[in-house]
Amino acid sequence: MAAGAMWGQAPAARPAPRAGMRFRPVSGLDAAAVERGRTVYESHCAFCHGANAKGGESGPDLIRSVTVLDDEKGDKIGAVVLNGRPDKGMPKFPLPPAQIADIAAFLHQKVFDAAQRSTYQVHNIVTGDAKAGEAYFNGAGKCASCHSPAGDLRGIAAKYDPPTLESRFLMPRVGGFEAMMSGQGPDPRTQTKVTVTLESGQKFTGRLDSIDDFNVSLTTAEGEYHSFARDGDRPKVLVEDPLQTHLDMLTRYTDTEIRNLTAYLVTLK
Amino acid sequence: MRCFSFLGAVLASAAGLWGQMLDPALLLKEPTTAWPTYNGDYSGRRFSPLDQINQANVGHLTLAWVSRFAPGAQGAIVGGEGPESTRNDALGFFGARIAATPLMVGGVLYFAMPDNAFAVDARTGRMLWHYFWKTKGGIHIGNRGVGMYGNWLFFETPDDYLVSLDARTGKERWHKQIADVKQEYFSTPAPVVIGNHVLVGTGGDSLDVPGFLEAHDPETGDVQWKWWTEPMKKGDPGAETWPDDYSMRHGGGMTWLPGTYDPELHLYYLGTGNPNPVETGASRKGDNLWTCSIVALNVDTGKIAWYYQASPHDTHDWDNVETPVLFDGVWQGKPRKLLAQAARNGYFFVLDRTNGEHLLTTPFISTLNWATGLNAKGQPVGDPKKEATIDGVLVSPSSNGATNWPPPSFDPQTGLFYVSANESFSVFFLSDLDPHPEGYGAAEKSAGSYGSSLKAIDYQTGRIVWQHKYPSEGGFGGPxxxxxxxxxxxxxxxxxxxxxxFDPANGKILWHSRLAARVTNGPETYLLDGRQYLVVGAGDSLYAFTIEQ
Known part of the structure; x- marks a missing residue:
């Protein structure tokens, strides 16, 4: 029923993101051992197995190697290094145990880097035409109707690296999974506004706290929380998302326009 | 929602036959007094012929019981090959989450969470036993549940064991390794039991291993047959869709979800996962059979009878494992044995399940932007400009897809296929620039979503007859x-x-109840003591609803 079940008390608790909570896995390997292992690998192994351990002309890929995957601290890799694989043309390498352990650490790090997608690095994404991006910003993209390089975007490129900057213009609201990953709270400028109009004509406007088919809740500018039961289109609920234009753009942009816009925005240091 | 004393059912439970073995004949019927397999029956329709709960009385649907389940070793029967640990491993990525559809046989519910299996009195929600598996590792993302044969239960673990339990006691009978967790396999499916075959799939996308389905003997656990989702060597059928042996042996195609079965045709229908490396096709030029396909396998031999590939050469992680739903319908005036799937790539497919003949392909989300059209076989033709590049491409749907693992339904009374859909966007950045990339090969950044909705699709035309868009603000969406x-x-x-x-004819909302967590599995229903129950998993709890009498 549409009765305005209100309790003008403390604002409803949004689940507070846990500060710094991150789900990025770590390999747990000793970084110094990995680096020492890289040196030993490059001088003894890379010639056959490739500089990146993905296999070369005469040696197999070591990252997907079952021997490497089964290995614990060099216990399987060591045997192959010390004994070689004479049947396959691999010579023996009489390396001391410490160096074998270092090679193992290096290879396990390579496996980790391949398998853990949340650690993947985005390379240079600034390949667009900054001039075309600027023209799009002021023209077809209509970005200039809300934003300006001298105003809200002043110094934006100093604040974010290019991939983050691009993400932020595609979808400025960091929510759900991404918010959990980054531990960031909501940006007040991106918060959705809602107006609830009761049958009496009484209106409540504020920040949208939650909405589903059965309830809508908001917090007014004064900090008062209100919650309303919904029954179809009663009471009237008007949701205004300040980012609606950004959402609409997702089906309009071409990839070239996105790249050009990124190339332009990275100049706003 | 009202709670009420459910004394009658508690008394009735004392008389119930606990641990009653599964009569195999039940598996060949529509589900009424049991829910004996993941989808209720082999068809995958998730349609129940029960009507005690109906449009006239659904407003009186009320809570019979709610029960929480704590994963972990405490108080459990403990097995497993992993180290001694009191660590609560099921509290993995999503926390304790019931993604399984519990089986209900003889008044007992059986379900699993990663590393954990439970038996529960279906009348009261009281736990009867709890089995905990000490894990060696693997990604603890979810478990779709258990399979049953007589008194034996089967479930899979994140470290890739098939474990068989005695349903009456929860005691372990045996366990068999099905894959190597160190190669980044981890197992989530619910085994499906057909005749004396326990069908077992696996998963794991991180390091380019090949997928498979295997049949195990329910008594001994021995492997009866194994079907790889890729050809294994040059010259084998399908090998022409890969550049070389090495790429097909590292070609992915995981078997994440239970399939469906037609007892008359003796065919098991299975959706296969994406090819590997996941988000770049540089080292695997070609269609990459039989990844991202619907395949029909002879259930006794594991031999492939036909296939239909929904995403040739996928580069967006769109596992095509969503339930291939079986029903008999009318196609252009003639009765036909059909198979329909709402695929993660955003398209709805209808096939003739006797031979795999393609009948219909239509998109079911409006934002889809990755294909240039359909080819003569009705397969989407991927736009090469929407494959990951160093500087990024904006793609809809995101890798999570237009839909995902949560089960759809087909209602023979309305003739409509129902799917939970998402209209999401992501940017795919090529990150592994080697000619032989590994793992995912690309980084993905979410770029927003138009939200989630429930869609009702006319299988004869692909037309969306109605849809309900969920209003929401923040939080996790998802099907x-x-x-x-x-x-x-x-x-x-x-x-x-x-x-x-909902009213399945028009999408009108008829009843709701707010739970302590969002629904995390496929709802099920059954008749017990003459009373119809609706059971749903939400987070760490099962909720049972019924009509107050």
Missing amino acids: TGILTTAGRLLFTGDSSQNLIA
């Missing part, structure tokens, strides 16, 4: 499982923790 019933009801969940009953 939810669906159940339809002869009571002219559709049950599903939204992202705001509501369990909702």
